[in-house]
Amino acid sequence: MPLHPEVTALITLLGNWQKENGVPARTGQNFPEQRHWGRVQFPLKKTIEERPGVTVEKSTLPTRDGERPVRIYRPEGGKALPTLVFVHGGGYAVGGLDDVHHEALRLAASIPANVVSISYRLAPEDPWPAGVNDGEDIIEAIAAGAIEGIATTKLGFGGISAGAGLVAAVTQRLLAKGNSPVSLLFLMSPWLDLTQTLPSTHLYATGYFLERTALDLFIEAYRGKSGAVEHPEFSPARHAVDPRWPATILLSAECDPLADDAAIFSRRLAEADIPHTWRVARGMMHAFHAWVGQIPSATVETDWMDARIRDWYAKGQF
Numbered sequence: 001m002p003l004h005p006e007v008t009a010l011i012t013l014l015g016n017w018q019k020e021n022g023v024p025a026r027t028g029q030n031f032p033e034q035r036h037w038g039r040v041q042f043p044l045k046k047t048i049e050e051r052p053g054v055t056v057e058k059s060t061l062p063t064r065d066g067e068r069p070v071r072i073y074r075p076e077g078g079k080a081l082p083t084l085v086f087v088h089g090g091g092y093a094v095g096g097l098d099d100v101h102h103e104a105l106r107l108a109a110s111i112p113a114n115v116v117s118i119s120y121r122l123a124p125e126d127p128w129p130a131g132v133n134d135g136e137d138i139i140e141a142i143a144a145g146a147i148e149g150i151a152t153t154k155l156g157f158g159g160i161s162a163g164a165g166l167v168a169a170v171t172q173r174l175l176a177k178g179n180s181p182v183s184l185l186f187l188m189s190p191w192l193d194l195t196q197t198l199p200s201t202h203l204y205a206t207g208y209f210l211e212r213t214a215l216d217l218f219i220e221a222y223r224g225k226s227g228a229v230e231h232p233e234f235s236p237a238r239h240a241v242d243p244r245w246p247a248t249i250l251l252s253a254e255c256d257p258l259a260d261d262a263a264i265f266s267r268r269l270a271e272a273d274i275p276h277t278w279r280v281a282r283g284m285m286h287a288f289h290a291w292v293g294q295i296p297s298a299t300v301e302t303d304w305m306d307a308r309i310r311d312w313y314a315k316g317q318f
Contacts, residue, residue, distance in 0.1 A: 003208065003255050004283030006295045011209055011285070013294070017044060026214045031124060031221065035094050046293030047102035051075075051109040061118070061146055063137035065130070070138070071097050072147060073108035073115040082313045083151045084113045085139060089161030089189070089287060091218030092131055093123045100160065103289065103302075110306040111313070114150040116142060120166065127224030132233055135170040143181035154183040156309060157246070161258070161287055162218070164190035168265075169233040175242045184312050186249040186305060189287045190265065191258050192237040194219050194229040198260035208255045210286035215257060237264040240272065247275040247312060251305045253284040277318040279304055 003011070017023075023037050054075045060067035075081065084107055088100045097117055104117040120134035143152050159167040164187035174180035196215065205212035223229060232239045248269055252262035262278060269276040281288060281301040292298045308318050 002283065003285065004295070004297060006297055007209070007255070007283060007285050007288065010291060010294045013044070014041075014209075017041070026211065027217065031093050031122075038090075038094055038099070042098065044294070045102075045291055048105065048293075049102065051105045054105055054108045056105075059147070061138050061141045063134045063141075065121070065133065068134055068138060069097060069119045071101070071104065071117045072150075073104050073117070074149070075108045075112040075114070077112055079114075079149050079151060081151065082111065082113045082154065082156060083142065084111065084115045084156035084158060084186075084309070085142060086115055086117045087120070087135065087157075087159030087163035087166050088117070089159065089163040089191075090122070091191075091214065092128070092162045092166070092222040093218050095122075095162075099290065100163075102292075103160070106302065107306065107309075111309055113156065113309075113313075116147065116150070123218075123224070124221035128222055128227050129233065131166055132169045132173070135166050136173050139170060139174065139181065153181055154313075155181050156184040156186060156313075157182045158186035158188065158249075159190075160188045160290065161191050162222075164188060165192055165194075165234075165236070168192060168236040171246065172232060172236065172242070175244055180244070180246070182246050184249070184309070185246050186251070186309060187262070187265075188251045188289055188305070189253055189256060189258060190250065190262055192235065192261040192265045194223070194234040195238065196229075198264065200259040200261075201257045204255055204257045204259065208257070208285055210257055212257055237261050237268060239268075241268050241274060243272050243274075245269065245272060245274045247318075249305060249308045249312075249318070250276065250278040251281065251289070251301060252278070253281050253286055253288050255283060256286040258286060275317065277308055
């Protein structure tokens with residue numbers, strides 16, 4: 001299926017904006033420059049920055065290497081609501097709390113749930129395992145009651161792209177320690193195989209918003225000097241999942257070099273008899289849900305995911 005017309009229009013818009021503003025190709029930028037242009041580009045997303053009844057609090061949570069910024073989104077309803085922990089994407093090297101502000105707001109209002117949007121150290125300044133260490137420590141702090149007034153058990157844990165990969169890596173660690181406080185994962189446009197060998201990485205390598213050349217840059221930055229891309233924390237889709245794995249929701253895009261990551265991981269979950277559900281957003285690009293202001297059709301997909309999260313907390317099934 002070809003790209004959705006709204007996605008095609010967005011890609012054209014972004015290309016024109018980059019030319020008008022003299023933005024170099026991503027392969028010609030270092031990572032501080034990529035972060036800068038990401039911030040400058042942000043108004044193009046036209047996202048919703050407030051939701052009635054949802055308050056937002058900036059805070060920090062402890063990790064083994066210092067405090068990390070987080071944002072806490074509280075709708076009306078208090079501790080009786082579930083707690084969702086949300087992780088931004090960006091190839092493990094760019095992105096931050098601002099990028100997913102609108103998605104955390106939507107989740108808080110739509111589910112409804114208390115949402116904790118977390119940050120983690122970025123490569124190449126802090127390659128693997130720094131980000132996974134941060135995520136592990138933050139989840140454990142939340143489960144231990146570090147944030148007053150939110151549920152600390154049956155946590156939902158989700159992320160976008162590299163954030164979804166970080167969620168999977170942290171989940172592996174939690175299960176290796178014993179009982180995990182996480183009962184549900186929700187993985188959006190997940191990056192779960194850093195080997196770059198799946199067919200979609202070639203089929204959608206260029207012209208579909210996320211370029212394979214950008215993925216190559218992210219991998220080299222994140223893996224550092226010793227990380228092997230086949231490692232379970234880099235490529236969980238290449239390994240069997242723990243039989244205690246949490247129930248999982250997968251939302252992937254059809255026209256995405258990472259499309260097959262979700263497909264392979266869904267098979268892993270099925271092999272382990274893990275409750276899961278998977279939806280492919282037809283004609284959509286990688287991380288389309290971050291661009292709902294420019295892609296109105298994407299709301300159908302995020303509505304589907306939100307409904308599955310509600311189903312799980314209300315009925316224990318999808």
